[in-house]
Amino acid sequence: MKLAIVVLAGILLTGCSSSPTAEPEYGxxxxxxxxxxxxxxxxxxxxxxxxxxxxxxxxxxxKAPLVLVGPDNxxxxxxxxxxxxxxxxxxxxxxxxxxxxxxCRFSFVFSFEEYPKVATFRLKYRDGSISSVSWPLSEVLKTxxxxxxxxxxxxx
Numbered sequence: 001m002k003l004a005i006v007v008l009a010g011i012l013l014t015g016c017s018s019s020p021t022a023e024p025e026y027g028x029x030x031x032x033x034x035x036x037x038x039x040x041x042x043x044x045x046x047x048x049x050x051x052x053x054x055x056x057x058x059x060x061x062x063k064a065p066l067v068l069v070g071p072d073n074x075x076x077x078x079x080x081x082x083x084x085x086x087x088x089x090x091x092x093x094x095x096x097x098x099x100x101x102x103x104c105r106f107s108f109v110f111s112f113e114e115y116p117k118v119a120t121f122r123l124k125y126r127d128g129s130i131s132s133v134s135w136p137l138s139e140v141l142k143t144x145x146x147x148x149x150x151x152x153x154x155x156x
Contacts, residue, residue: 026115033105034150035103046085056127066080066123070121082108085104086103087102095154117137
């Protein structure tokens with residue numbers, strides 16, 4: 001699955017076209033991992049965010065809207081979350097003090113006609129809040145993806 005994401009990221013970052021007259025489309029893959037205490041399992045075996053511990057879980061559920069913003073909070077692209085699914089974290093166990101058995105992962109893709117030329121990217125959620133985490137354009141162009149873990153307790 002990781003290989004498929006990397007291949008897809010390469011295709012999206014380099015541009016692709018469905019017909020000779022179509023404008024190239026560029027994209028940015030992303031994922032948010034929500035760690036235990038901040039998600040709950042759903043009846044169909046998937047997961048969604050919870051509204052505990054001052055965490056607005058309504059921002060993290062199937063088809064919840066998501067906006068990519070630049071450093072001045074200008075909106076660059078909009079999408080929605082795919083269905084949250086339970087999986088293993090991609091965080092290295094030795095980097096955190098609270099390594100989980102499983103996390104709730106939401107994937108998303110932002111599409112562009114032209115890749116935005118901004119210094120950094122952040123995420124704007126359904127409730128209008130904007131992530132404190134930002135990703136520099138230089139790093140985004142290297143990997144073609146942005147990933148964030150909510151609830152991970154990183155060691156210093």
